[in-house]
Amino acid sequence: MIFENEFTLPGIAGQLCVITAFAGSLVSAVAYFISTQSKDETVQLSWKKFARLVYAIHAIAIAGIVGILYYIIHEHRFEYNYAWEHSNLQLPYKYLLACFWEGQEGSFLLWMWWNMVLGFVLMLRAGHKWEAPVLTIFMVVQAFLASMLLGIYFGDYKVGSTPFNLLRNVMVEAPIFQRADYLSFIKDGNGLNPLLQNYWMVIHPPILFLGFASTLVPFAYAMAALWKKNFTEWLKPVLPWSLFSGAVLGTGIMMGGAWAYESLTFGGYWAWDPVENASLVPWLILVAGIHTLLAFKKSGHSLRSTFLFFILTFVLVLYSTFLTRSGILGNSSVHAFTDLGMSGQLVFYLAALTIPAIILLAINWKKIPSPQTEEALASREFWIFIGAGILFISAFQIMLYTSIPVYNTIMEAFGFKNANLAPPVDPKSTYNAYQLPIGVLILILSSFALYLKFKKSDMKIFWRRMIFITVISSILATTIAWFGDLFFPTWFALLFASVFSITANLYYFIIVLSGKLRISGPALAHFGFGVFLIGVLLSSAKQHTISFNYRGIDFGQKMSEKDLHENQYMPRGSRENMGEYAVTYMGDSTSEPNHYYNVRFERIDSSTKQVIESFVLHPNAQINPKMGLIANPDTKHYLTHDIYTHVTTVPDKTDEDAQQVAADSFKEHIISKGDTIFTSNSFVILENIEKVEKSNRVNLEAGDLLVGAKLSIETMDGKKISAEPLYYIHNGVAEPIEERISELGLVFHLSKIIPDDSKVQIDVAEIKPEKDYIVMKAIVFPGINLVWLGVILTVSGFVVSLIRVFRRRNSISSIQVSVGEV
């Protein structure tokens, strides 16, 4: 059958690109492999040249996949499943890119794209010795990723899932696809998840995936070093790469937190959700690796652990991908998981990269140089090693707990029936119980370790400074705890450790480094971490809900149950107390597809009862016919705290418009200006009759006439509402346009204009009044800005270090000095 209007060419071209990308990565990997293994320099060079050429083809193919997929989404070619499933006609232009990563195929594509870009940079910068082995590893990984997009059957086994599937091939059973003209019925796509229609979602995934992709560089170098038995030289090029990766991945993770805080309604930036954990754990191990790398560079120690950490980082990225993409987490996460039936493939790749890496590391373990002398207790390298170990423990605990659903699958594979392990009932407090003490240890370590020198330190100066800093930070911490009521032991421990870290690193920056920003990357990053954890402490320990519902409930002795009433019922127009605010729900407004609920906050001075501050928040809900209601919070930002609100329940207004008013329920009133109509719950005054030039209820064309009757309605309890029914003449035909005041149940028609008597006929019908209310939640987050500031400072620390590495390299190479030390 020939299907009408179907445009299959892009799909065919796209699929060709996928196959080319896959084949190209394989061929390039093999060519680089031969080049690496060859002893003869000319053979090496010619294979390398060939590998580069194939790489270029591979790169063009990836660009082709991206371009064609973009075209399909942009042109709304709904005959393609990807466009139909992830976009629709109303989707704003700026979110087109977000369609890419809503689907699994697009995420793999994004990852491949970054690998391809990073591969080019490596080709330019890695140098003759490293290019071939490092890119061999790169291209093997790239082949695995490309195969995820293949969507080709080998026997009965389907490898990958292509983004260029036609809708009719995905939904084979639907009878509509028996028709040649099926496309004329597919008017619109499924649309993008409203939660992803957010600017964070446009920038967060690319940065996060660049972070993930960049962890491949240290891994590939580590593997190449083990392969070529060149155990030390790889660290020089890896240092800037690992710093880059740490900065980008860290930024990506916290952007996810910012997105969650701004557009999700779980009330916070971090929930220890499996998806968040899966991205955090590789970062922790990566940071441990950066530290042991530095220790090795300066002291010769910790080389083996550096290998271990960089290999582990990438393995954990793969494992995280498996966790979040295989559907194995099922019941344990709020995130959406799409299982495309590729978990087998993911497990295979995980094993295919992890097992050789571990074997390679194990057989070379003894050959990796390690100094005979021990680290001194008073040396920086020793404490760096301890710190890396603590980071490892932190990552271990998070991964062990996040993997709980995996154990069920493993147990079932070994024949245990009904494995029913579930994640902890209260993940936040369980993870915090481990991570809080770890955080305290890291803060203390990251402060004093800088005061120790590599190899040997002068302990007299060290202790003098430590005592000084301890005294200062004790005073500061106690003061803060006094004002903030933070003497609860674990809180105080974290508070003291954060203040200690901030003080120590600031002192180090000013006194020891004499304020030279250029060399203060580590101090800046550690300082930022201290600021971050103070923010975490304040925003979680001092976070409080102000929207308590007292209506209709007698708490009596059960004040503890107050926690169960955090959602406040807000009838429209009623002023409710919330903390120091008087809060009024003023009504809603619609700007498709969003419904905004306008909530006025007024801060009342407790003694004078005067309003000293007033602002309106607009928590919104997107009522999407296909996806239901999706709430979005709105937040008032202050320097010291945020007030975060979101609606939890709203009345269903979908059938309100459908409520037809029978013609005979209207009462006619012929009145002139100033006259009053009485209804059962209000009186209505005709204030004016006037020509209307512009209205959002009518699309005015030239020659049309629009007249409005301005009505002022006063209810029994003295509330004033205005209304304006319209009289519309279009092509000589008159038509009344009703005005409906739902909360009073009044419908007005301006049905006749009698110019001679300057009177009008207004018909009024009374229907059942609609209750207008929202149920909302409001939370105060103190110190949240410290969280963001801390993240920015920490990432800046990475960047400062990165710039320093480049500067030194450039100055060294420009004066032609052999590079001994980075």
Place this chain on the structure above:
Amino acid sequence: MKKVHIVGLGMIAVAIGIIVSMASDYSTYETFTSEKVKAGRECQVVGTLVKEKPMEYDAAKDANYFSFYMKDKSGNESKVIFHGSKPQDFDRSESIVLTGKLNGDAFEANHILMKCPSKYKNDKLDINGYQEVSATKS
């Protein structure tokens, strides 16, 4: 013995400690009739909404009281009380994970996780006008 080895052993000890303590931290997926639930312990129950039985939520009366009936995986039904507002589109949920404990006759949930595949992925093809066309043709 080197210091590094002592540190390594210490870390292994801590790691074993974490594994052991996980035994007390993990929870289990239970049914309404399992021993653990009957004993009033806090645990998680997976099931589906019983659409025939009433759902009770009146925001004006109590915005933080929502009750419904759920059928667990073995087919046992129980009333569930949730102290919070009714999640939007609860009727459309495909599966529900409750965290909480049994209190008298009803299961008191303090956390509801609902999986609503339609929210993220519409498996059904929704086509405007197709029904009418096929109706007139036949």
